[in-house]
Every structure is written in structure tokens, then in C-alpha cells.
Amino acid sequence: MPPETRRKVKSPTQESILTVKNEPPWDFESSVEKKAKIEYNIDMDAQTILGLCKNEAVNGDITSILLSDSSPPPTPPDPPAIKLTHQQLLPPTPSVYLDNKKHAFSPQLQEFCLKHPIAVVRGLASALKLDLGLFSTKTLVEANPDHSVEVRTQIQQPSDENWDPQTGKKVWACISHRSHTTIARYAQYQASSFKESLREEREKAAGGLSDSDSKDSVHNITGSGGNVGGGGGKRRKLNLNVPPVNPKNGKEHKTLKFGTNVDLSDERKWRPQLQELMKLPAFARVVSAANMLSHVGHVILGMNTVQLYMKVPGSRTPGHQENNNFCSININIGPGDCEWFAVPDAYWGAISHLCEKNQINYLHGSWWPVLEDLYNANIPVYRFLQRPGDLVWVNAGCVHWVQAVGWCNNIAWNVGPLTARQYSLAIDRYEWNKLQSFKSIVPMLHLSWNLARNIKVSDKKLFELIKNCLLKTLIKCCRILEFVKQKGVEVKFHGRGKNEASHYCGQCEIEVFNILFIREQEKRHVVHCLDCARKQSINLDGFVCLEEYKMQELCDVYNNFVLYSNVNTPPDQFRLV
Template identity: 50%
Template sequence: MHPAKPPIDIIRIDKRLLTNEHLSIKTKQIKLEPISSFSIDKNENELSKIHKHSSSSTPPTSVSYLPDGRIPTPPQPPKYSSINLKPTTPSLILETLDEVMSPQLQHYCISHPICVLRGISNVLKLDLGLFSTKSLVETQPDHQIEVRTQRQQASDENFDFTAMTIPLKNIWKCESSRSYTTIAKYAQYQAYSYNDMIKDDFNEPLLSSTNNLTNGTSKKNSTSCVRTIKFGTNVDLSDEKKWSIQLNELTKLPLFLRVQSAGNLLSHIGYTILGMNSVQLYMKVPGSRTPGHQENNNLCAININIGPGDCEWFGVDHQYWGVIHTLCEKNGVNYLTGSWWPILEDLYDAHVPVYRFIQKPGDLVFINTGCVHWVQAIGWCNNIAWNVGPLTYTQYYAAIERYEWNKLNSYKSIVPMIHLTWNIARNIRVSDSQLHELIKFILSQSLKYIQLTLKYLEEQFGSNIIIRKQLRTSNEPVHYCITCDYEVFNLLFVKEIDRKHVVRCLDCALQYDKQLENVVVLYQFILDDLKTIYDQFQLCYAPNMK
């Protein structure tokens, strides 16, 4: 070890920027046996026994962080004898501060797949005008905004404009092209489009459903009238200096809805994940579409409509994501990476209940763990949104399950669950035994993998490989493997590519070069410190809450 050497300046680059020869993405294999044979009751001595008895001529297989060696799979639909396919969306009209601040409100939000809180902005006297287009232009006119160019359609239509056949048919795939502009320029577009559309649609209400679908096709015989629109999305409001007044206004919200709070998993990440533990803004004209998705790692989301126009929402309970996943595949679009707008009839045919509702200005939508949702603007409006992670077993399990599913699909988990779990163990006292057990299991799997990897390196490479200490700096983002996009926790396999130092996981480093030539291994935590955190993470008994 050479602790005196200057730190290696690792860069994070989009893997797509590298030439193909460096990249051969493979699907990770999870081996069942070693996982099920390892229970969380094993203490540190047992961990070291595993360490000693394992064969180290072959690299350790990547561990699963799902208990009992469960393999994540899209769930089968629940079997109910009768089912309401068009359920009423849970909503509350809040009138007093006591109601807004009561613990029952959080309980309500995390008991339904999706819900609307009306009146909350009034009760809290939230000045939503701070997020109006006028204020935004006054505050940061040159701030960057991502633009999605889309076709304006009724919310229950998604026509295939590439087909060139009449009548047009509805499809799931909904592609849009991406570009960038500034808040000031988008604001100008938003205002012009208002004048334009009001003039054009003088005698016709905007975007009312055409209701002329026959067997999923439209009687429309021309595409010439289809308007192209621009949706201003993912405006980053994370900078506390630039957006101090706006961000400060949101601290009026009750703790469980705030961007930051001790009880929010995402406040323990230690760095900013744009749009998750920071606020993002959306600027819309009628028809602006957010395609179907679940939040990153199935976390909850909060969305407030700033107005002046309305938004229309569609939401499906977490337990039906497997059905939607299958429908996506049938329709030739990837559930995780693709862009899709569900055909409602397909969902009803598959017995999937869909919540459908209008979000008025000032309404807060709470999207619970794993809820699949898609949104379309009815009028001209801005929205603000961020994620929260309630510290519950249900949320934690859904997050780690999606983490494993993402791994199987070589899809990046924006929430670094291993890093987060170590931070949670360090920072939080957990009194829910199920949650405690799950967190302890993840820690033990992580420790085991680190120990097996170190043993493998020692026995296979000995002094031929450099293992250096490079502790994490504060606010340092987590490292992801440049090849497979998997979170690389603690042991970073660093190699120089095109004069830049990039990080790989052990598997990809070995796949690239079995001899690990010119690879330096950096460790970011001292093993004994991790063992101490593991040992000290004990179930804490909450006072009896009768």
C-alpha cells in the first residue's frame, strides 16, 4: 500500500462517450446458493469463517442484496374476483394547519398508490407565484432548460405518425426529441403559444378527448392539423444560492413532504441527485407529456402544480407494474429505458385499474412507492417535483428490489443503495424490526463481498496489484462502473483510458483484462470501520406508543 501517493483524480464520464471496444455490457448473473446459505444472524466471526473457507482462485460472484436469494421478477397481477378498473383517486381537501401537520396525513399518503392533497398550498400560505414563469424569468433568465419536442394530442391518444396510413392507430411508443434552451426563451415560447392556440381554438375547447375512436383508431383523416409543441423539462433548482427564496418557501411543508428531512432516505445520500433530493421544475403548454414510469428505485415523489392551467394524471398501483412491463414488451418498447404512453383500453383489457384525475393549481400529488404514472398538461402551467423516501420496510424493500432488477437489466440505479444503506446504519436508529433486519442483511452482504474480493486479490495477484487507500471526500458522489453502470462500493478498480482514470467493478475489470494490468484498486473505507458500523447497528426499541 502506498498511502503517501497523491490521490487519483477519477473522472465520471458518460459510458456512451467511450469507444465500443472498452464496453461489452453483459447481464449480471446472480448465483442463488451462497446467498441463501448466509443468514443475517451470522456475526463478525462467522463472516471471517466464510472469508477463510472460500476458494479464492476464482473471483467472488456478485452478491444479491435481496434476502433469501430472491430473484427480482416483474410480479404477476394480483387475483381479485371483482375489480373496479376506474377507481376514484384518493384525495383530501385540507382546511386547517392541524390537518396539514397531523401524523395521519403521512399515514394517508403512504397508504394509497397515489393521492391528491387539495388546499394544502392555501393552508400553508405557500407563495407559488415564486415558481411562476414571470418570477423564474426575473430570477434566472439564462438558466438552462431541457426541451422535449412532442405532438399535441388528447390524453387518451398516442398516434403512430410514422405509419403514414389512415386512419391513424394508437401505439405505446412515444418518442420525443431533446434539445436545450434558456428559461427566458422558453417563457417567450410559452407566452406566444398561448396567444397562438387561443386564436386557433377559439371555437373549440383545447385537447378535449376526440371521443371518435373506433377499434383503437381515429376517424381523423389528416395529420396536417397536429401541432408540434415544446415541453420545458428538468429545470434544475438545486442551487441554494440561485433559488434561495423558492427553496425556502418549500420548508413550510410538513416534514414528510419536504425536500430535506432526517426521516427522508434521500437526505442521507450525502450528495445531490438532481431531481431526487433536489427540486426540479417543469414548464408546460397544453399537451406536454411525461411518459409512463416509476420513480428511480421506486421512491415516492411529490408534485405541486403551480398553475395557471391544470394537469391530467394517470396512476397505476405498484403491484401491476409487471403487467405494464409485459404490455411494453408486447408493444416493442423497453419498460426501463423506453418512452411509452399506455393505451388505456389495453390496460383495462388486462384488468389493470387506472387512477385518472385532474391536478389543479396548488394541488399536491403524492406518488407512493412504485406507482406507475404518466402526466399530461391540459393548460399552460409550471410544476415542481422532487422525491422522498419514507423510512419504512415497504419503501426500503421496493428500493432494493428495483436495485437488483436494474442490475439484471444493466440499468443504472440512480439511488446508490449500498452507499445509502451504510449511511443509514451510521446515522439512524431503526425501531422497526423488519426494516432493521433488511438493512442488516444488506450490510452483511456488502461486507462479505468486500472481504471475498480482498481475499481473491491477495491470493490471485499478491504484490502484483496496487491497493491504495483513498478515503471518500465529503459530498463525493458514488462511483458507477463505466462498463455496466453498477454502483461500485468501496473497492474501485481504476484504469487509465484515453488519459482519464475511470472506475470499473471487479467483474468488468476482469472481463476487460484477466491480469488486471495497470489497474489500481482504491479502497474508500477502512474495513474495520465498516465492521464497527455493522456491529453497532442494533435494533432500537421505541417507547411504547399506545
């Protein structure tokens, strides 16, 4: 190589240094990635949003997060830092006694319930002249003896204890085995359990109390022979001896059967029962314009329909928060009592952590908290009895678990007050459920669009939360359609039938809104979300793409959902359009 040529050649290092020196530094703020991220907001109209979406580069990785862009992914919250005193760990339960119908329908009652994590409304049945006998075991058998009952077989234990029969140690895991029977068969079991207890009482009365039948291990319960859950009939005071499991003995422990999830949704079968519940104030009714769950547009069993529970002493509903953090209503039909335990929603993260520590999944598992563990973790616990005719209001996010003290039936359902707090907690849990691979049985996307269609909102915070959900789903629908077009897949308009259930992905169980990817599996047409469809075929080969709403319809709903500022009185804040 000639000397003059050698002088012109630069080393790779020199070249890179010279290049860096001669070019301006890389400006991240104006980079392609940054430019591609458009700042969408709820003040934009639908046409602007769609126009911006169509100019984006879409690659199929389309986010479905409903929280605001500045919010981190949902995680169980840290509990309040304040150290509680012994008294504060055992707070008195908020309760109110109703004397008459006027008190039941006063706005103050709803305000009282919404103000507390949990509340007991005592004397509700007598104040409203509710006929609880319609929900008694006798009436249920006469009405529909062959109706299905889910049965949970459980170990009989005192309400504040939970023992592992194998190890003899206190544990969190709540053992429960599922089976099915009919109302008539469970009624026979409930009655025979009662008669057996009567026989034991007579034997004890004849033979005197032994050392093991001390006050600490005896529960006072109320029963009525043959007509459980009626409120009528003569009441007797009984003692139920439920000693804690002895860790050292290997005896077989007594089990019980709990009749749960009896579906009372069919108006043809249960018309008198459902009509009777119309006597309740609007905020506690199964169906009401001011109840979010009445706007879902289809049945969610046990949430926007009534479920009944048939119990013998010791029957347990393990610890949980309600589905998607909705509020719930529970009325004890009687004749026996139920014992409740409840923790404010601010501490659910701490309970989730204790479940994890005890190798139990908070959402998927069955657990009964050890009270000492809660107190040691600075977690307060409400504890109270629910008597026949009492209504328990469980506020949004409240953690609770329940045990029957006597023979009784209970009825329960969920409600969604139209408040920013309720909606926000529902969306938070909807997002956390996705991360935990847990199905949200309240379809929050479908519900939000129906709320936008059906109601006028004057609460600014609630309006912004709903509008943000509409914004996110509108963007997602537009991006999916652009991606599908890019792949050359035909989109067929499918529409929605009246009262048609919301759709969930057959693979990951997240809600699929508006754009469905269908593939035949084992002679069934299975709905997929875009992510699961792409996992099976990156180019969506073999999938049919269906659209339930025209984009113009969604745009109209979005644009027409506006904040109303001319509503002055609280009862008028949420009105049917």
C-alpha cells in the same frame, strides 16, 4: 499372456462396477461444494463474518445480489388474479382537502398518503400559505434567465389517446425529441403559445363552432396571460381544440415544446424558492431526517433536489415508475391544471408485459399506455385532475403518466419514507435494474451504510432488510480483498471526500462500493467493478485498486447497527443518532 495373468485382468466395466459397489455412494450433502457454502446470517458479528470469508476458496466470481439467498432473481410480478368489475377498473382517486396548517401537519395525513398507491392533497398551498408566485415563469425569468432548460418536442394529442402519425393507429410509443434552451427563451415560447390560443378563441367566438369543435374534442383549460404558473392574475376559461390524429389524412400534426428537468438545486440561485418549501410537513420536504434520500450524502438531481417543469397544454410526462421505486411529491404551481393517470404497483409487471408486446422497453423506452389495452388486461387506472396548489403524492412503485391541460409549471422531487416497504421495493428494483442493464441512480449500498450510521431503527422488518444489505456488502468486500491479495495487487487506501458522489462502473454502470478498480482510458481515470476489470485483464494487470473505507470501520458500523426495542411512539421510530 499366461493363463494365470489373464484371469487377474478385469475389464474396464467390471472395474467400474466393482468400484461403485465397494465405495459408499457420493454424499452430495457433505461434498466440497456444499461445505464451501457457509450459511451467513445477520446475527453474526463482523469479526465472525470476516473470519469465515478468509477461509473460503475465492475464485473471482463474487456475487453482488442483495436479496436473501432463498429469493429467486427478481422478475416482473404476475398481476392480482381477481377479475375487476367496470367500476373497479376506474377507482376513485384517494384525495383529502386541507383547511388549515394543523391538518397539513397531522400524522394522519402521512398515514393517508402511505396507505394508497397515489393521493391528491387538495388546497395544500393555501393551507400552508405557500407563495406559488416564487415558481411562476415571470419570477424564474427575473431570477435566472439564462438557466438551462431541457426541451421535449412532442405531438399535441388528447390525454387519453396516442397516435402514430405515420400509420394513423393507436400505439404505445410516445414520440419525443430532446433539445435545450434557457428559461428566458422557453418563457417567450410559453407566452406566445398562450397568446396564439387566445387569438384562436377569438376567431372561434366570431365565427361559431364548426362540427369538429364538438364537446368531445375540446378541453377546458385555465390560463393567465404573461405570468404562467403564478396563481395570481385574472383567470380566463379557454378551449383547446386537440382533435385525434386522422389515420387517413397525411397532414402535418401540431407539435409542442415541453420544458422539463429545470434544476433548482443551487441554493445560491434559488434560495427564496427552496426556503418557501420548508413550510411543508416533514414527510413531504426535500430534506428531512425521516427521508432516506437525505442520507445519501450527495446530490441526486431531481431526486433529493427540486426540479421544475414548464408546460403548455398537451405537454406529456410518459409512463414510468420513479427511480428505484421511491415515492415522489409533485405540486402544481398553476395557473392551469394537469391530468394524471396512475396504476397500483401490483400491476407494474402486467404493464411491463404490454410494453414488451408493443416492442417497447419498459425501463429504457418512452411509452403512453392505450387505456383500452389496460382495461382489457384487467388493470385498474386512477384518473384525476391536479389543480393549482394541489400536491400529488406518488407512493412507492406506482406507475404513472401525466399531461398538462393548461399552461402551468410544476415542481417535483422524491422522498424515501423510512418504512420496510419503501426499502424493500427500492432494493428489488436495484436488483432488477442490474438484470436489465439499467443504471440505478440511487446508490443503495452507499445509502444503506449511511442509514446504519445515522439512524436508530425499531421496526424489525426494516432493520432486517438494512442489516442484510450490510451483511452482503461486507462479505463481498472481504472476498474481493482476498481475491486481490491472491493476485498480488496492492490495495491503496483512498478514503472518501465530504459529499463525494457514489461511484459507478464505467462499463456496466452498476454501483461500485468501497473497492474501486481504476484504469486510465482516454486520459481519464475510469472506475470499474471487479467483473468488468477481470474481463479486461483476468489478473487485474494495469489496474489500480483503491479502498474507500478501512474494513475495521465497516465492521464497527455493522456491529453498532442494532434493533432498538425501547421506542414506543411512531414519530420516534427513526431518530438521528
